[in-house]
Amino acid sequence: MGRPSNTAERRAQIIGALVRVMARQGYDGASVADVAKAAKLSPGLVHYHFQNKHEILLAALEELSARHLAALDARLSEHPEPRAQLHALIDFHLGLGADADPEALACWILLSGEALRDGKVRARFERSLSQVTDRLAAIIRAGVASGAFACNAPPAAASALLATLQGYFVLAATARPLIPKGSAAAMTKRMAHGLLGGEP
Amino acid sequence: MGRPSNTAERRAQIIGALVRVMARQGYDGASVADVAKAAKLSPGLVHYHFQNKHEILLAALEELSARHLAALDARLSEHPEPRAQLHALIDFHLGLGADADPEALACWILLSGEALRDGKVRARFERSLSQVTDRLAAIIRAGVASGAFACNAPPAAASALLATLQGYFVLAATARPLIPKGSAAAMTKRMAHGLLGGEP
Amino acid sequence: MGRPSNTAERRAQIIGALVRVMARQGYDGASVADVAKAAKLSPGLVHYHFQNKHEILLAALEELSARHLAALDARLSEHPEPRAQLHALIDFHLGLGADADPEALACWILLSGEALRDGKVRARFERSLSQVTDRLAAIIRAGVASGAFACNAPPAAASALLATLQGYFVLAATARPLIPKGSAAAMTKRMAHGLLGGEP
Amino acid sequence: MGRPSNTAERRAQIIGALVRVMARQGYDGASVADVAKAAKLSPGLVHYHFQNKHEILLAALEELSARHLAALDARLSEHPEPRAQLHALIDFHLGLGADADPEALACWILLSGEALRDGKVRARFERSLSQVTDRLAAIIRAGVASGAFACNAPPAAASALLATLQGYFVLAATARPLIPKGSAAAMTKRMAHGLLGGEP
DNA sequence: CATGAATGAGGGTTCATTCAT
DNA sequence: CATGAATGAACCCTCATTCAT
Numbered sequence: 133m134g135r136p137s138n139t140a141e142r143r144a145q146i147i148g149a150l151v152r153v154m155a156r157q158g159y160d161g162a163s164v165a166d167v168a169k170a171a172k173l174s175p176g177l178v179h180y181h182f183q184n185k186h187e188i189l190l191a192a193l194e195e196l197s198a199r200h201l202a203a204l205d206a207r208l209s210e211h212p213e214p215r216a217q218l219h220a221l222i223d224f225h226l227g228l229g230a231d232a233d234p235e236a237l238a239c240w241i242l243l244s245g246e247a248l249r250d251g252k253v254r255a256r257f258e259r260s261l262s263q264v265t266d267r268l269a270a271i272i273r274a275g276v277a278s279g280a281f282a283c284n285a286p287p288a289a290a291s292a293l294l295a296t297l298q299g300y301f302v303l304a305a306t307a308r309p310l311i312p313k314g315s316a317a318a319m320t321k322r323m324a325h326g327l328l329g330g331e332p
Numbered sequence: 333m334g335r336p337s338n339t340a341e342r343r344a345q346i347i348g349a350l351v352r353v354m355a356r357q358g359y360d361g362a363s364v365a366d367v368a369k370a371a372k373l374s375p376g377l378v379h380y381h382f383q384n385k386h387e388i389l390l391a392a393l394e395e396l397s398a399r400h401l402a403a404l405d406a407r408l409s410e411h412p413e414p415r416a417q418l419h420a421l422i423d424f425h426l427g428l429g430a431d432a433d434p435e436a437l438a439c440w441i442l443l444s445g446e447a448l449r450d451g452k453v454r455a456r457f458e459r460s461l462s463q464v465t466d467r468l469a470a471i472i473r474a475g476v477a478s479g480a481f482a483c484n485a486p487p488a489a490a491s492a493l494l495a496t497l498q499g500y501f502v503l504a505a506t507a508r509p510l511i512p513k514g515s516a517a518a519m520t521k522r523m524a525h526g527l528l529g530g531e532p
Numbered sequence: 533m534g535r536p537s538n539t540a541e542r543r544a545q546i547i548g549a550l551v552r553v554m555a556r557q558g559y560d561g562a563s564v565a566d567v568a569k570a571a572k573l574s575p576g577l578v579h580y581h582f583q584n585k586h587e588i589l590l591a592a593l594e595e596l597s598a599r600h601l602a603a604l605d606a607r608l609s610e611h612p613e614p615r616a617q618l619h620a621l622i623d624f625h626l627g628l629g630a631d632a633d634p635e636a637l638a639c640w641i642l643l644s645g646e647a648l649r650d651g652k653v654r655a656r657f658e659r660s661l662s663q664v665t666d667r668l669a670a671i672i673r674a675g676v677a678s679g680a681f682a683c684n685a686p687p688a689a690a691s692a693l694l695a696t697l698q699g700y701f702v703l704a705a706t707a708r709p710l711i712p713k714g715s716a717a718a719m720t721k722r723m724a725h726g727l728l729g730g731e732p
Numbered sequence: 733m734g735r736p737s738n739t740a741e742r743r744a745q746i747i748g749a750l751v752r753v754m755a756r757q758g759y760d761g762a763s764v765a766d767v768a769k770a771a772k773l774s775p776g777l778v779h780y781h782f783q784n785k786h787e788i789l790l791a792a793l794e795e796l797s798a799r800h801l802a803a804l805d806a807r808l809s810e811h812p813e814p815r816a817q818l819h820a821l822i823d824f825h826l827g828l829g830a831d832a833d834p835e836a837l838a839c840w841i842l843l844s845g846e847a848l849r850d851g852k853v854r855a856r857f858e859r860s861l862s863q864v865t866d867r868l869a870a871i872i873r874a875g876v877a878s879g880a881f882a883c884n885a886p887p888a889a890a891s892a893l894l895a896t897l898q899g900y901f902v903l904a905a906t907a908r909p910l911i912p913k914g915s916a917a918a919m920t921k922r923m924a925h926g927l928l929g930g931e932p
Numbered sequence: 933c934a935t936g937a938a939t940g941a942g943g944g945t946t947c948a949t950t951c952a953t
Numbered sequence: 954c955a956t957g958a959a960t961g962a963a964c965c966c967t968c969a970t971t972c973a974t
Contacts, residue, residue: 137933138933139933142933155448156449157449158360158445158446158448158449159360160358160360160361161360161449163967163968163969164968164969164970165967165968165969173934174934174935174936175935175936175969175970176934176935176936176937176970176971176972177933177934177935179969179970179971180933180934181933184969184970185968185969185970238448241444241445241448242445242448244441244444244445244502244505244506245358245441245442245444245445246358247505247506247507248355248358248438248441248442248505248506249356249357249358249361254506254507257506257507258506258507258509258510261503261506261507261510262507262510265510285512285515287512288511288512288515288518288519289519291503291510291511291512291515291516291519292496292500292515292516292519292520292522292523294499294503294510295496295499295500295502295503295511295516296492296495296496296499296523297499298498298499298502298503299494299495299496299497299498299499299500299501299502300492300495300499301499302444302495302498302499302502303461303491303494303495303498305444305447305448306444306447306448306454306457306458306461307447307454307457307458307461307462309458310458310461310462310465310491310494311488311491311495312485312487312488312491315485315488315491315492316491316492316495318488319488319489319491319492319527320492322492322526322527323492323496323523323524323526323527324523324526325526326522326523326524326525326526326527327519327522327523327526337957337958338958339958342958360943363942363943363944364943364944364945365942365943365944373959374959374960374961375944375945375960375961376945376946376947376959376960376961376962377958377959377960378945379944379945379946380957380958380959380960381958384944384945385944385945536936536937536974537936537937538937539937542937555848556849557849558760558845558846558848558849559760560758560759560760560761561760561849563963563964563965564964564965564966565963565964565965573938574938574939574940575939575940575965575966576938576939576940576941576966576967576968577937577938577939578966579965579966579967580936580937580938580939581937584965584966585964585965585966638848641844641845641848642845642848644841644844644845644902644905644906645758645841645842645844645845646758647905647906647907648755648758648838648841648842648905648906649756649757649758649761654906654907657906657907658906658907658909658910661903661906661907661910662907662910665910685912685915687912688911688912688915688918688919689919691903691910691911691912691915691916691919692896692900692915692916692919692920692922692923694899694903694910695896695899695900695902695903695911695916696892696895696896696899696923697899698898698899698902698903699894699895699896699897699898699899699900699901699902700892700895700899701899702844702895702898702899702902703861703891703894703895703898705844705847705848706844706847706848706854706857706858706861707847707854707857707858707861707862709858710858710861710862710865710891710894711888711891711895712885712887712888712891715885715888715891715892716891716892716895718888719888719889719891719892719927720892722892722926722927723892723896723923723924723926723927724923724926725926726922726923726924726925726926726927727919727922727923727926737954738954739954742954763946763947763948764947764948764949765946765947765948773955774955774956774957775948775949775956775957776949776950776951776955776956776957776958777954777955777956779948779949779950780954780955781954784948784949785947785948785949
């Protein structure tokens, strides 16, 4: 029956290599040869597992997005209360964890750039963001229902918080000195309080 | 004797062309030939006025940044009160004006990506951001002095507000549907209120 | 599995093509495209087998030098006596053989020019010349030992003979009419006689 | 009647600049802009005084050659005896003077390369060389007439001596360590003795 | 599945030359 | 005479992609 397929493994290898190389060199700067070398594969093999370079980018976006969402949901599931969940979500994004994967962070910024001119990237990028606003909106609605929050426009509030998170990502990756050490999560919580009322 | 220098004019032409082309195709995707064509110049002339493509990018960053700051300062000077200034700053960034120059917005996002891997771009990008946090911090301090605001960490608060603005830029450029129409400025003001106290 | 490497073959092809094209057009005048065409290869392939054009030049120098030295040594090994060896060395360089490979001769002249401004070429060029002076000095020393020659400065004498050979190369390639037909080897032997004494 | 022409002066400036730049960068590597800068002139002006880059090269060859021959003749005129003249000629080329103008030396080597593929350069280069062999042959003939030399083929001998001089130039410029300090002139005189007989 | 040689279009950049001023 | 902006072809090199093995 031939050898067992290792396609999934190879694809993961390649995706990981793209993320690594791209974080340092950008998407255009990450040549297929570079990616292949980083994945310890031959250049030809990359095109055996992916139709073209762009497909790798989309797969990487998919991967980053899925991993991020899974980790987020795992975090949220530890907290039953809306407020605690909100704080957990903020901490998840702006706590020490943000530094844990600088390559993913860099790729995220770069993906926002690619989203500007590529419909598929944009769609997938937007979907990934919307998954976070969905979580945020759900938390807010639950908080409103429980009286913990006051908010008559959960989507707008969720969107605002997402903007703050995304903005902090950009600052962290490109202008870190502008963020006073350790202030990001705390400030965001205060801003959330301004948005959602209740006790801070 | 000799032809009068028109370098300044040509450089402006080229910078404008880069911004236009880059907004559609990204920085790497904007070939010098494309830029030259958009500027209605010959390819060789681009390198007569700029040492290399990268210099055009830096000049464009400089230009965008300077123009933005000048316009911001003009806006701020119309308002004497800290709270009014804060709102003006927010409106300036998130009001209708944001849509006024979608190419500049796209370039801004792309520049954040370039900043990731290029020291010069990063330094200039960071400086541009810091000029805005400087304005924000000054407004906040003035507000604290006048009793309008309560804040014991103006730089952190300024940084948080900047993050929100930058994040909204990213969302606006890449995932517009996630921002409920017209909510950005209002939400940001509420968040600022959470951060700075006083009356909304 | 995979295609068998033919790098050595391709490199030889490319080196040969460079020598041929360079002899007619000079080094700068030999575009990579020209070389590729002369080698009947695609332009891209040249850079697959050589990092850059300069590497081809160095490889060509290496090749010319190695081939020349091997042929010289083969010639010398046919003669046991110092004087016969000396004459064989002179004949090898200035006999009919010199005309046998006009392209190599032209390249040699051109390489001396490149050596002027390129350290690597210069080092390799010098080493190639020193291999000939080494042979010459060894022959002279052997002749002195056997009483065939009288010379108290073999390196200087070797260097002088090398100069004459090199000079004849230049004249042969650029001002052939100045060399009376067939006089080069004979004159050089006479000069060697003046240098080394003994019977002509 | 308008300003006095400074064409001659400008041409000399440009020729000198080419020699200087070419010595460091080669002929192809010496861009017209480089030459203009070295001559402290504008690029356009170079093409006012020379039809094209190649004309500058020819003019430089002419200049180098003329200067060299004039200096040589001045030297020779100091000595009435053939043997003294021969030694003066050798010393002139291989004495300390050779180091006096390394740029001219480098250009001379480079010109031999250009002569390979350019008919005009070759013709002028050959003529310059023939002027030296003419002097040499004349000296030899005079020596033969006076009984100082014995030689039945003055042109061949002259050619051989020229080859040695030219070869020493190449070695001096590209492989100086191969020439034992101060040996060049002495060795050449001994070789001349082998060629021309008489007392050394 | 895997290799790595091969392709050829296109990239940024240089440059001899021209020309309006 | 002089300037320096302008041109456009050509250069070296990179690279996504294909394909014989």
